[in-house]
Amino acid sequence: MLKLNMRQMKVNQTGIISAVKANGELGRRIRDMGVVPGTEITIQGRAPLYDPVCLRIMGFTLTLRNNEANYIEVEVK
Amino acid sequence: MDETIALAGNPNSGKTTLFNELTGSRQHVGNYPGVTVEKKQGTYINNGYKLNIVDLPGTYSLTAYSLEEVVARDFLVNEKPEMVVNIVDASNLERNLYLTLQFMEIGIPVCIALNMMDVAETRGIEININKLSRLLGIPVVPTIARSGKGKKELMETVAKSIKNTNPAPLDISYGDDVDKALGEIEEKIKAKNFLTENYRARWTALKYLEKDEQILKLGQKTNPSLSKELEQIVQKVSDHLNETLDTYPEAMIADYRYGYIKSIIKQGVIRHNQDRNRLYTSDKIDKVVTNRFLGPIIMVMVLIGLYKFTFTYSEMPVGWFESFFGWLGEFAETHLAEGLLKSLIISGVIDGVGGVLGFVPLIMFMFFGISLLEDSGYLARVAYMLDRIFRFFGLHGSSVMAFIVSGGIAGGCAVPGVMATRTLKSPRERLATLLTVPFMSCAAKLPVFALLTAAFFAENEAMIMVIITLIAWLGALITAKVLRTTVIKGESTPFVMELPPYRLPTFKGLLIHTWERTWQYVKKAGTIILGISIILWAMMTFPNLPESKTKIFEQKRQTLLASAPASIANEVEAAGKDPKFSPGAMELKKQLSTIDSQEAEAALKNSIAGRFGMALEGITKLAGFDWRTNIALVGGFAAKEVVVSTLGTAYSLGEVDLEESGSLSQTLARAPGWNSLVAFSLIIFTIFYAPCFVAVVCIAREAGSWKWGAFSMAFNTALAFCLAVAVFQIGSFLGY
Structure with a gap:
């Protein structure tokens, strides 16, 4: 088990969210979309300019800016 | 009920x-x-x-x-x-x-x-x-x-x-620490009947723990001391959670909500017969459509397509509206008695209503196109691909639609552009977009640019148009950045966005959507626009030329008629529609219309707008503009292409056809006080100054306040003036 920042994850890498460090509006928005500890995510791709990042979570596709992904900690195998 | x-x-x-x-x-x-x-x-x-x-x-x-x-x-x-x-x-x-x-x-x-x-x-x-x-x-x-x-x-x-049913509300557990605080707060709320006429005690307690701004504000207003007590409980559990688990109550609550959902799902509510993370058709499309190389190419094609769709296909209905109102104007021209009422009806009412409705096909096609992109899911991909660029300027990836429609590809229109910002959900980014899209080269500015380029930059016409488009984009983006760090300050709204699966939009949905928004424009914006167009008409008309002056022109006409041979004078006076003149009569007619044009010039100079233009000449000289240009720019507030026709009147050229402003550009090229530097300064001013009032009305409506309508007029004009002065002064200094 390796703990990574979501920003550092590679495309097609899968992991389980271990912590979401953001609070305030950003924290709320991230959690509202199901990004909570214990949820599995897979990085699906990045935009042509490498930002935002696009991930698969609970069967749908979510995009986040890299600086937003910074707050999310993921455990990868 | x-x-x-x-x-x-x-x-x-x-x-x-x-x-x-x-x-x-x-x-x-x-x-x-x-x-x-x-x-x-x-x-x-x-x-x-x-x-x-x-x-x-x-x-x-x-x-x-x-x-x-x-x-x-x-x-x-x-x-x-x-x-x-x-x-x-x-x-x-x-x-x-x-x-x-x-x-x-x-x-x-x-x-x-x-x-x-x-x-x-x-x-x-x-x-x-x-x-x-x-x-x-x-x-x-x-x-x-x-x-x-x-x-x-x-x-x-x-x-x-x-x-x-009278269902029992759902009371789930949010973890021991939060539950304990929740219970405490709930009891206090119940004891004091705090906000209970509208909200359940437990819900209010939950919102306090979530630090919900709206409820906190309401609570502090209703019962400040109790609210403070509650906030202290929240603070205590917050500190505790922060110390022990490195988290916040708000985060705990969200985690437990999802935990509750997962526990329900796991009790056999859902069965997946396939791997839920496998690639669906939609993901396969995305592999191509958001691909690093193909993605941008496809996006440019789609945006150009949207643009062509809006402005090419709306051409025909716009033409119908134009010819209908043209016909109506002519009808009024021949059937109404000469005088103020006639002028009001033709120049104020018919042109005004025509102006309002002239935008309708554009707005309809734009909304149809954008609804199609939005409902199909493509718009979210555009935002995803472009966000990196637009975020830098304090905007959002979705801002691009509004810029393109407004004239990011020269020839758009700011009115549908302003309305296109509705797809933006982030308030600050949306406002910054609203206020900067009018800088784009809309179709109404093009005749002005064409006139000035033809007169002063005839060899480099295409080049100048490219430069104008670039200046407009750069100006808009930089201004957005400046606004976002000053007037509309604030952190960027979180991007966190779903990429919905691609779906075929329903035709019914598209039609309803398009119709609703178009109708709203006609109903709400239309009435205000009509009012303002009448005010503008009055400004360019009143006060009338004093009788002593009109008499002089009348006399000139009479002398001219009297001095001509009787047969020719009769021929001109008796002429019906589309007469076939002899060469002599033709010459006389030309001289007569010269006098008419001189009278129109005098009348314009005498009107409120004219006086305004002359009064401002002292200041606008700094940018190289004389009173004629000033009046034309005032007229441009009605619609930018009016700059051309008003300049025509101010130079005694009579009516100037927008498509063939050749005579006017020759006049300008020869006129004293005009040179390529003045022309460039005027081009810069035209790019940036106050949007036409139709756009202003729409900005005020979309921003939800007239304050922003007024801001865009004042700010844009000030910005335009500073830039034009800078161009003119630096240019003069360098000896252009």
Whole structure:
């Protein structure tokens, strides 16, 4: 088990969210979309300019800016 | 009164489609009081059973962070609808239930419309509907909104449930620490009947723990001392959680909500017959459409396509409107008695109404095109691909639509452009977009640019147009950046955005959408625009030339007629429509119209606008503009192309045809006080100065306040003036 920042994850890498460090509006928005500890995510791709990042979570596709992904900690195998 | 139910759900859950299916044409759109959020209402009728339906804005949650969510929450709490029909996307159950849970926390009766059952099926998702309903304790009805399947059963269930049930609100656990604080706060609230007439005690307590701004503010106003006590409890548990678990109550609450949902799902509600993370058709499309190399190319093609669609296909109906109002003008010209009333009707009313309606086809085509991109899911991809660039300027990836439509590709129009900002959900980014799109090269500015380039930069026409477009883009983006660090300061709104699966939009939905928005423009903006166009007409007309002056021109005409041979004078006077003149009569006619033009020039100079232009000459000289240019720019506030025709009048050229301004450009090229530097300074000014008043009205409406309409007029004109002065002064200094 390796703990990574979501920003550092590679495309097609899968992991389980271990912590979401953001609070305030950003924290709320991230959690509202199901990004909570214990949820599995897979990085699906990045935009042509490498930002935002696009991930698969609970069967749908979510995009986040890299600086937003910074707050999310993921455990990868 | 009839019973009212609210329709609520996540964006892209098929909520609007279901609303259209249920209400058909029995719907109307308004606004929630005081805000720009749309409020759609309609009626459902079946077998004499009538039900009012309010379509709440699509949201993922019910926080106080966005206008849409506050509006939805306030409606539920204050208007107390009989029931919330919660549209839940069956192919995306977990995330959708998060909102459902929040409705149940409020304590309002909820019925789930489990939508997109067909999509769920093709994705191999099996849902045990009875179990879901039993575990949540609320009715669940499967539907397919696109085909209308299940809507009757849904409404029957709603009708039955309204009468029967008084559901117990959902009280789930949010973890020991939070639960303890929650209980404490709840007791205190109950003891003092704090906000209890509208809100459940436990809900208020929950909002205090979530540090919900709206409820905190309300609480502090209602009972400051109690509110303080509650906030202290929250602070205590906050500190404790922070120390022991490195988290916040708000985060705990969200985690436990999702935990609760997961526990329900795991009890055999859902069965996946396929790997849920496998690539669906939509993902395969995305592999190509958002590909690093192909993506941008496809996007440019789509944007150009949208542009062509809006401005090419609307050409014909715009032409019909134009010729109709042209015909109406001519009709008035021949049938009304000479005088002020005639001038008011032709130049004020007919041109004004024509101006309002002339935009209608543009707006319709633009909204149709954008709805198509939005409903299909492509718009979200555009935002995704372009966000990196636009974010740098304090904007959002979705801003690009508004810029393109406004004339980011030269020849657009700021009016539909301003309206296109509706697809933007982030308030600050949206305002910055609204205020900067008028800098783009709209179709009405093009005749002005064409006139000046033809007169002074004839060899480099294409080059100058490219430069103008670049200046407009750079100016808009830099201004947006400046605004976002000053007037519209604030952190960027979180991007966190769903990329919805690609879907074929329903034609019905597109039409309803397009029609609603177009009608709103005609109804709301139209009346104001007509009023302003009459004011502008008055400014260019009053005060009339004093009689002593008009007499001089009349005398000149008489002398000219008298000095001509009688046969020729008679020929001119008796001429009907399209006369065939002899060369002599032709010459006389030309001289007569020269006098007419001189009179028009004198009249314009004498009008309020004229005096205004002359009074400002002292200042505008700094940018190289004389009074004639000033008047023309005042006229440009009505519509930018009026700059050309007003310049024509100011140079005694009479009516100048926009398509053939050749004579005017020759005049300018020779006129004293004009050179290529003045022309360039005027080009810069035209790019940046106050948007035409139709756009101003739309900006004020979209921003929700006249303050922003006024701001855009004052700010843009000041900016334009500074830039034009800089160009002229530096240019003069360098000896151009």
